[in-house]
Amino acid sequence: MIFKVIGDVHPGTHFLGYVKYYPDARGDRELFGRTYRQNSVVSKAFGILADRPECYLYSPAVGCVITGVPREDIVTHYSCRQTLTALHQTPGLLNRTAVGQDLFAIINWIFAADVIGVTGSFLVGACNTRSDIDLVCYGARGYEAARALFAEHALIHPVRGRDPHPALRAARQSTWWPPPTRPSSASPSPAGRSANLPPTCGKYTAA
Structure with missing residues (x-):
């Protein structure tokens, strides 16, 4: 199962989060050679984890019982920043x-x-x-970078009508893949697939 992390205050025994993807033949996602189902309802994680009582805990920070991943059960910690680097370097x-x-x-x-x-x-x-696109910005520089992105009307424009994919119509390449890369002044560190990235932030895979 893959958990989505909640907040940035965690006890010493767990990382707080809820089940985001779990094995289910009725799902429409492929992970680890199996069919997975997406969950977007935090409370539904209690039912998914009904046979995993060790994933239930009281959080003083949240003020209620919540689900979480026991730290010893974590297999992979997915990094938002390193995954972006990997996708930039390897668009395939x-x-x-x-x-x-x-x-x-x-x-x-x-x-x-x-x-x-x-x-x-x-x-x-x-x-x-x-799928949709979910970006995370870090600190003041990240906030300014996100503001600049949404001000760039050649890439982002408002939703109009019932268009299910309103963003980036002008930038989309329809005849070949991948699109040309834009030179970058950044010097990202090498990274592989997100599943193999070292811990920094993001989602967890539990055993």
Whole structure:
């Protein structure tokens, strides 16, 4: 199972979070050679973890019982920033869907390895045609980079009508893949697939 981390205050025994992807034949995501289902409801994690009582705990920071990953059960810690670096360096890791091309256009425009990251399905390699783009900004520089991105109307424009993919229409490449890379002044450290990245921040895979 893959957990989405909640907050930045965690007890010594667990990392707080809820089940985001779990094995289920009715799902529409492929992970680790199996079919997984996405969960977007925090409270549903209690049912998914009904046979894992060690994943229930009281959090004084949250003020209630919540789910979490016992630290000794963590297999992989996915890094938002290092995954963005990996996708920038190896665009073949992105799927060839319209939203995958959209994300690559954003990465090329905004790329800054230390202040911007990608989360959601692209973080763990569970993206498909129904995925959206979830970016994370870190600190003041990340905030300014995100503001500049949303002010760049050649890349981002407002939702109009019932268009399910309103962003990045002007930047999308429709005839070949991958799109040309934009020269970057950043010097990102090498990184592989997100599943093999060392711990910094993001999601956890539990045993």
